[in-house]
Amino acid sequence: MNRFQLVQQIKGKRSFLCVGLDTDITKIPKHLQSHANAIFEFNKSIIDATKDHCVAYKINTAFYEALGVKGWEAMEQTVDYIPKTHFTIADAKRGDIGNTSSQYAKAFFETLNFDSITVAPYMGEDSIRPFMEYENKFVIVLGLTSNKGAKDFELQKMGDEFLYEKVISKVAEWGTPENLMFVVGATQSSELSNIRKLVPDHFLLVPGVGFQGGSLKEVSEHGLNKDCGLLVNASRAIIYASEDESFADEAKIIAQQYQQEMNGYLNF
Numbered sequence: 133m134n135r136f137q138l139v140q141q142i143k144g145k146r147s148f149l150c151v152g153l154d155t156d157i158t159k160i161p162k163h164l165q166s167h168a169n170a171i172f173e174f175n176k177s178i179i180d181a182t183k184d185h186c187v188a189y190k191i192n193t194a195f196y197e198a199l200g201v202k203g204w205e206a207m208e209q210t211v212d213y214i215p216k217t218h219f220t221i222a223d224a225k226r227g228d229i230g231n232t233s234s235q236y237a238k239a240f241f242e243t244l245n246f247d248s249i250t251v252a253p254y255m256g257e258d259s260i261r262p263f264m265e266y267e268n269k270f271v272i273v274l275g276l277t278s279n280k281g282a283k284d285f286e287l288q289k290m291g292d293e294f295l296y297e298k299v300i301s302k303v304a305e306w307g308t309p310e311n312l313m314f315v316v317g318a319t320q321s322s323e324l325s326n327i328r329k330l331v332p333d334h335f336l337l338v339p340g341v342g343f344q345g346g347s348l349k350e351v352s353e354h355g356l357n358k359d360c361g362l363l364v365n366a367s368r369a370i371i372y373a374s375e376d377e378s379f380a381d382e383a384k385i386i387a388q389q390y391q392q393e394m395n396g397y398l399n400f
């Protein structure tokens with residue numbers, strides 16, 4: 133999917149919600165846990181229930197990799213099941229020397245047909261370039277993350293700049309808003325206006341609303357750009373909205389609430 137198609141979808145749905153499929157076998161409703169293909173069955177119900185209210189799905193690969201072959205198969209089935217109208221994110225946080233990054237890119241963009249992948253910037257340009265060689269695919273580079281540990285490196289000053297500012301400005305030179313996005317945690321909304329000065333046109337993937345306490349209102353006030361420019365992710369708040377058989381209906385209700393709130397913030 134390209135940027136234009138993503139923006140069109142946001143405009144049509146009046147939503148910039150990304151549903152996070154952080155599917156944990158121990159947290160899904162009891163009646164599904166004994167199912168031979170429990171993870172995929174759960175995801176299928178969540179996708180069916182939320183697809184009218186969101187524009188993207190983010191699969192955090194850790195939850196699937198933890199289960200070995202069965203988890204990987206469930207991830208493959210899930211990516212294939214997500215409607216082609218929706219933007220897909222492999223939240224895999226990869227990045228390595230060039231030839232290894234090429235294999236990661238092949239794994240997530242060819243073997244699995246994701247639209248994008250999250251990448252850690254620490255190893256520099258040659259670790260990110262291989263992901264950028266694909267047309268209509270996005271590299272989503274960790275900028276300023278939502279966790280407490282962001283203060284250990286990302287929010288350390290290097291001269292008169294924070295490290296995260298240096299990372300975002302430098303990485304932005306390697307790509308364009310057509311193939312590059314940045315992760316910025318919703319818990320870091322006080323830095324969003326500053327980030328928008330560095331990258332006015334890029335999309336930002338914003339995790340951290342819901343369970344981590346980030347504010348959708350603040351993120352929208354400081355992060356929206358002329359094309360929306362935001363994909364706000366909620367995982368646990370949506371997929372674990374209920375532990376019983378009505379989990380998909382409850383997930384739909386929460387996703388719809390996010391959509392309605394987002395509609396009110398959109399400036400087009």
Ligand SMILES: O=c1ccn([C@@H]2O[C@H](COP(=O)(O)O)[C@@H](O)[C@H]2O)c(=O)[nH]1
Nearest residue numbers: 154192277278317339343344366367368
């Ligand atoms: O800075 C970051 C980067 C990634 N994440 C991921 O997003 C989701 C958040 O899940 P919630 O349940 O909505 O809190 C999860 O997959 C994280 O690994 C992040 O939270 N912060």
